[in-house]
Amino acid sequence: MLQDLDSISREQKSDQDRLENHGRKNSELYARIKQKEQELEDNKARVEKLNEYIKYVEIQKYLKVIINNQ
Secondary structure (H helix, E strand, O other), X not given: OHHXXXXXXXXXXXXXXXXXXXXXXXXXXXXXXHHHHHHHHHHHHHHHHHHHHHHHHXXXXXXXXXXXXX
């Protein structure tokens, strides 16, 4: 009977360890997802700024052509 109790106790400890490991993995995965979402938002903002800069440069080039042709 004591052996059965010891065996059950070890199984319970093993199950608890697996559950804690699973919880840690979930937390790590959630943190990575949040990090990647933030990186995506940051990159979208960079793309927007670059597109605005490209438009600005294109307008400047166009204005130079107009000024040079006058």
